[in-house]
Amino acid sequence: MRTKVAIIGGGPSGLLLSLLLHQAGIDNVVLERKTREVVLGRVRAGVLEEGVVALIGAAGASDLLRKHALRHDGTVIYDGTSAFRIDFAGISGQSVFVYGQQDLTRDLYDRHAEIGGQIIFNAENLAIHDAKSDSPFVTWTSEAQGAMQLRADFVAGCDGFHGVSRRTIPDTVRHEYEKVLPAAWLGVLSQTSPVHHELIYAASARGFALCSMRHHNLSRYYIQCVATDLAEDWSDEAFWSELKRRIPGEFAAKLVTGPSIEKSVVPLRAFVCEPMQWGRLFLCGDAAHIVPPTGAKGLNAAAADVADLSMALCQFYASGEQSGLEGYSATALARAWKIVRFSLWFTGLLHRFPGQSPFDLNLQRADLAQLRDHAAMQKIMSDSYVGFVR
Ligand SMILES: Cc1cc2nc3c(=O)[nH]c(=O)nc-3n(C[C@H](O)[C@H](O)[C@H](O)COP(=O)(O)OP(=O)(O)OC[C@H]3O[C@@H](n4cnc5c(N)ncnc54)[C@H](O)[C@@H]3O)c2cc1C
Structure with missing residues (x-):
């Protein structure tokens, strides 16, 4: 041949x-x-x-x-106490597609x-x-x-x-x-409507969480877990309960849960x-x-x-x-x-890692505040998120 x-x-x-x-x-x-x-x-x-x-x-x-x-024109970032939005379309003139x-x-x-x-x-x-x-x-x-x-x-x-x-x-x-980072993501796919029309990246004190989706009736959620965790270590109930504790209260209150149709651990x-x-x-x-x-x-x-x-x-x-x-x-x-x-x-910016000192956590908070408050930081983040393929 x-x-x-x-x-x-x-x-x-x-x-x-x-x-x-x-x-x-x-x-x-x-x-x-x-x-x-x-x-x-x-x-x-x-x-x-x-x-x-x-x-x-x-x-x-x-x-x-x-x-x-x-089509997603922006994303929500939760800093542990309040949420703010990065407007991809407004800042970078581009969107992303789920x-x-x-x-x-x-x-x-x-x-x-x-x-x-x-x-x-x-x-x-x-x-x-x-x-x-x-x-x-x-x-x-x-x-x-x-x-x-x-x-x-x-x-x-x-x-x-x-x-x-x-x-x-x-x-x-x-x-x-x-x-190799000392953490992993536990992901769950469920046939439920997404909690929000855009992705939510959450930096909670209990660790990272992400509310994502595949389409209108298929949600993809992740929580940061221990690198050695196995998907079978987590029941659906334990997953949903932990997710709710890591995302803003207004979203936790309306989160629709259901049986997982896929559950897996992704290394970082x-x-x-x-x-x-x-x-x-x-x-x-x-x-x-x-x-x-x-x-x-x-x-x-x-x-x-x-x-x-x-x-x-x-x-x-x-x-x-x-x-x-x-x-x-x-x-x-x-x-x-x-x-x-x-x-x-x-x-x-968004995860909690073992061994982080109060100094590290304060720096992380300052970094999040800079992203929330400074247009120049948002521009770098937004341009990187929407693309390296032009
Ligand atoms: C568990 C997991 C979760 C992920 N989640 C995300 C995510 O949420 N978001 C994101 O952006 N990215 C994610 N990624 C990354 C994303 O899926 C990959 O970047 C993407 O699949 C890369 O595509 P690829 O074709 O280069 O490699 P792959 O998708 O790995 O495809 C490689 C192909 O080569 C084949 N192959 C391997 N060895 C041989 C061989 N010797 N001979 C012939 N064929 C071979 C494999 O079977 C496979 O079909 C994830 C990756 C993994 C592994």
């Missing part, structure tokens, strides 16, 4: 890249380790930047998103099937070879067909944090930076791998960087890489111009570090 771009991983990054390349007539094949059902079953992210929505439109997959996504990663992934898969794109599922033991040469190739095994091989001009590593692409870059070249950590290119292998999304979920940047950061890489590949195939490919890693890493900075700052 031969193709122009071998895409490792059929998550949102891989599918979006595949569609954008198909739009430009660039042949590609997606190789996914799991089944379609497993990929489509992942709940995860839910807030998209305006630039990402435009990118999904360019990939031909935004019809349902434009119909059903909830649309679940599950729905987005389904739309990308449906569009991919419509245009006859090729995805190989259950690709096991995948390995990338000769990435430093002009003719890299990928091998894998499949239960039905045995040992397989795909030659390509380029390999795009879109296989998430646990994939093989990043580890193909030799240890002598690869630098990994990681910060930041990770960056440098470089994001090695020879003809290019990393995108979670394969190269992870951010704590505060600020909803994970999926948006992945889409930003895909935007750059697809543009660079289109440029190369249209004219032989290589500058986009050569500059990919530096551009993507500069953005990734800004996204890490924002996500860690926003996390630090």
Whole structure:
């Protein structure tokens, strides 16, 4: 088998890249380790930047998103005693769109099937070879067909944090930076109407809480928990009771609770791998960087890489111009570090961590007051929240 771009991983990054390349007539094949059902079953992210929505439109997959996504022009921040609003539309002239990663992934898969794109599922033991040469190739095994091989001009590593692409870059070249925070999020999905039409980020004395949603009758709530907690340690009742104690009283009073239809623990950590290119292998999304979920940047950061890489590949195939490919890693890493900075700052602003001294807590309060009272702080926060994809 031969193709122009071998895409490792059929998550949102891989599918979006595949569609954008198909739009430009660039042949590609997606190789996914799991089944379609497993990929489509992942709940995860839910807030998209305006630039990402435009990118999904360019990939031909935004019809349902434009119909059903909830446009949010701002967000509520609770500092433990009072709540204030950041007006994204007024400050930054942009909004964000609430649309679940599950729905987005389904739309990308449906569009991919419509245009006859090729995805190989259950690709096991995948390995990338000769990435430093002009003719890299990928091998894998499949239960039905045995040992397989795909030659390509380029390999795009879109296989998430646990994939093989990043580890193909030799240890002598690869630098990994990681910060693990001593807390996690416990998330609950419930078929209830959201407590508010915008997200509420709450910095309570009992720890962080987030009131989010997927659509009008599907709410997503999170509370900060201990990093070692398991989802099964928390009954629904315990979750709702703790959430109510962390959000403003007016919202707690009208919170509609119900049985959880999904409950999971998300670790809080930041990770960056440098470089994001090695020879003809290019990393995108979670394969190269992870951010704590505060600020909803994970999926948006992945889409930003895909935007750059697809543009660079289109440029190369249209004219032989290589500058986009050569500059990919530096551009993507500069953005990734800004996204890490924002996500860690926003996390630090809103969480309580073990060992925080009264001094630390006073600084945190001052930081929150500055965000509440100063237009310049709101501008930085708002611009970062609405987007790194323009
Ligand atoms: C539990 C969890 C909760 C999250 N919650 C949020 C959130 O609330 N908000 C937010 O913004 N972001 C969140 N994120 C982050 C967001 O989901 C990711 O940033 C996004 O999924 C990145 O997409 P991706 O395609 O780069 O990687 P992934 O979604 O990880 O997709 C990678 C794909 O590659 C496949 N793969 C892996 N290894 C191989 C291999 N060897 N061969 C072939 N295929 C392989 C995987 O099966 C997967 O389908 C969360 C992430 C996790 C893990």
